[in-house]
Amino acid sequence: MKKASYSPMFLLINRPAKCVAMLALLCSPLSFAANHTVTDAQTLTAQLLQVAAGDTITLKPGIYLGNFELPTTIHLSGEKGAIIDAQGKGSAVTVNSANSSISNLQIQNWGADLYELNAGVLVKDNAHNVHIEGCKLSGDGFGIYSENTQKITVNNNIIIGNSERYKLDRGDGVYLKGVDAPLIYNNHISHVRDGVYLETSTNSLVYDNRFHSQQYGIHYMYTKHDEAYGNEVDNVDGGYAIMSSHFVNLHQNQASNALDFGVLLNISNDSIVSNNRISLAHNPQGKPELGNEGKGIFIYGARDNEITHNLFSTSDIGIYMAMGGEGNKVYGNQFVNNQIQVKYVGDSLLEWSHNGRGNYWSGYMGWDANHDGIADAPYRPNDSLDKLFWLYPEAEFLMNSPIVAVLRWVQSQFAVGPSTGIVDSFPLLQIDTAL
Incomplete structure (x- = not known):
């Protein structure tokens, strides 16, 4: 037919x-849309002045010296060996329009002035839906910086800061302020200030990134409705810092070799910290009177959060709670081989179990008459004498003395004043090998 x-x-x-x-x-x-190929900085500058929306500019191998702006929606890409070098000043690439993309470029040597927002890639206000993929960025200021945009995507990049600069003088690997629904995944970020810094942003998704040698891996500040999973952090001051934020879902991440903490919940609410593996939080210069020991998780003035099914192991302190950190659910976690399992500075009696299941505490030898994997007696991870030693660490040499053993026994037999501290009424006796 x-x-x-x-x-x-x-x-x-x-x-x-x-x-x-x-x-x-x-x-x-x-x-x-047209495809343009350039071979040097002069040709690239000229092409950017006459490019049309939707065009693609491809850089041939070579070094392109200068600072370049994308005036409209274009796709800027490079062949292997294409290098943009900002010569130590300003931002290397500035994106002015929505729906632009940058891919497969080596971008280096941009400026170090954080107040002027010097960055490898600077995304301007309202340049929505920008995509940065497969690039290698190395410089002093911010790797990627964006404010007041939506749906920026950063994936499969290598971002390296300057290890010779003081840590707090470096730029962040990815800095996003007032950005809605950013997507950040499969990046390797090192030697920066914070790997990913999110401020007043919403609905972020950060997953499968690798962070090391920096202040914090992921840093949330005044954010809402964020999710992070599959990330790995190593050799940092802190792993995941959730500060003054709400509804953050932090799950299935790892952190090791942190100086201060693996996870921080600081004046944050309604967040979930679950199924994370936190280990080796240790500060060689940590002192109890300063509260700067390495902590698996540090809860400071945070309420209505859920901390469940995490592994906190081999740290100075497994969990440290202070300054109004009551009102959180803590259950199903494993506290393994920490020097101090729990340090709670407060005047309340807190129950750390939920629906008849508590936490696993290495070193606790409880009875289990009915063989259900739950101890028959509650577990108190610290007592009044522990608090005394925290307040007066110079008396620590007495901890293992016979008189202290007698005092602990007397304390267990006679209630002196209202009971405070942590109690796990259903301590688990079997470790969860899935974590």
Whole structure:
């Protein structure tokens, strides 16, 4: 059967909607997008001045000295060996328009002035839906900086700061302020201030990144409705810092060799910290009177959060709670081989179990008459004498003396004043090998 064909006039009269859609497609600037190839900085600068929306500019191998701006929606890409070098000043690439992308470029040597927002890639306000992929960025200031945008995507990049600069003088690997729904994944970020810093942002998703040799891996500040999973942090001051934020879902991440903490919940609410593996939080210069020991998780003035099914192991302190950290659910966790399992500075009696299941505490030898994996007696990870030694660490040499053993026994037999501290009424006796 012969296929029917229609003239433009027939379509216009009989199928106006279809006709309008076809005309819109034909008239769209993207339908006339061109591909341009450049070989040097001068040609690149000239091409950027005359490029049309939707065009692609590809850089051939070579070093492109200078600072370059994307004036409209374009795709900037490079062949292997294409290097943009900002010569130590300003931002290397500035993105001014939405729906632009940068890929497969080596970007280096941008400026160090954080107040002027010097960055490898600077994304301007309202440049929504920008995509930065497969690049290697190395410089002093911010790796990628964006404010007041939406749906920026940063993936499969290597971002390296300057290890010779003081840590707090470096830029962050990815700095996003007032950005909605950013997507950050499969990046390797090192020697920066914070790997990913999110401020007043919402609905972020950060996953499968690798962070090391920096202040914090992921740092949330005044954010809402964020999620992070599959990230690995090593050799940092802190792993995951959740500060003055709400509804953060931090799950299935790892952190090791942190100086201060693996996870921090600081004046944050309604967040979930679950199924994370935190180990080797240790401060060689940590002192109890300063509270700067290495902590698996540090809860400071944070309420209504859920900390569940995490592994906190081999740290100075497994969990440290202070300054109004009551009102959180803590259950199903494993506290393994920490020098101090729990340090709680407060005047309340807190129950750390939920629906008849508590936490696993290495070193606790409880009875289990009915063989259900739960100890028959509650577990108190610290007592009044522990608090005394925290307040007066110079008396620590007495901890293992016979008189202290007698005092602990007396304390267990006679209640002196209202009971405070931590109690796990259903301590688990079996370790969860899945964590």
